Amino acid sequence: MKKNINFLLGKKHDGIPVTMLTAYDYPTAKILDEAGIDSILVGDSVGTNVLGYKSEQDVTIADMLHHLRAVVRAVKTAFVVVDLPFGTVDDPWTALENGRLLIENGADCVKVEGWGEKKNVIACLAENGIPVCAHIGYNPQIHGGKAKIFGKNALQAHELIESAMILQDAGANILVIEKVPHEVGSIVSSKLSIPVIGIGSGNGCDGQVLVIHDILGMGERVFKHAKKYMNFWYLASEAVNKYKSDVVSRDFPSEENSWHMQEEQLRKIEKD
Ligand code: KIV
DSSP states (O other), X not given: OOOOHXXXXXXXXXXXXXXXXXXXXXXXXXXXXXXXXXXXXXXXXXXXXXXXOSOGGGOOHHHHHHHHHHHHHHOXXXXXXXXXXXXXXXXXXXXXXXXXXXXXXXXXXXXXXXXXXXXXXXXXXXXXXOOEEEEEESOHHHHOXXXXXXXXXXXXXXXXXXHHHHHXXXXXXXXXXXXXXXXXXXXXXXHOSSOEEEESSOTTSSEEEEOHHHHHTOSSOOOTTOOOOOOHXXXXXXXXXXXXXXXXTTOSSOGGGOOOOOHHHHHHHHHO
16 A cells, blocks of 8 residues: 555654655665655755765756656655755745646655745645655755754754744645754654654654665765665675676676577588
């Protein structure tokens, strides 16, 4: 059964953490969906993790559509959230036009980076029937590539909590909170009635999201907020090097990977 916002709300109500991971392509989305991950985020982190861009600010709506469609083709049950990229949420009407495009292409919900200042954008999307996920704390689109922790002092923590409430009141259905102290993640989760999904925000949130590349070890960087469950980079390099030496030594392809002609057919060519 396809998961929806009510399903995520039910998990919050029952105190069961919501699981969310990023995916940008068909096979990864299929692995996550078959594993029963609740929600897949087609994040604009596709830019730095897959497309070789320097920054999230280089990601376009065309990039998001391309990767969203690949993910949607694989998904049977997960709730698909997709980022509205840099430059598409500067005003409510641009956000609405782009939000509609993403929903028409299979997204269940669109994500908007920004704190309380994004109130009108979130309200416009929600009023026009587009499910929306707000994203506060560290916002790569806005703050650039150098991540830092927000809300370490009471003043900024207060601003984050207030932003979360403003965005919920504006109509947000979910909130992602990135890189804030554990205490702030827990307070925001307890104050809001919508599911609050944390990244680098402690385990008191209603759910957790990570970038798939970080848990599989697909990138060379290691982040404090993430956990590497395997070293894909190392394993993939090892496999590629083994393939290279098998080709050079003619151990690949072997008999097992080859087809043969029948004797009499072969003789016919050899005669020519
Ligand atoms: O784009 C992304 O992957 C994100 C997550 C880090 C929350 O926004």
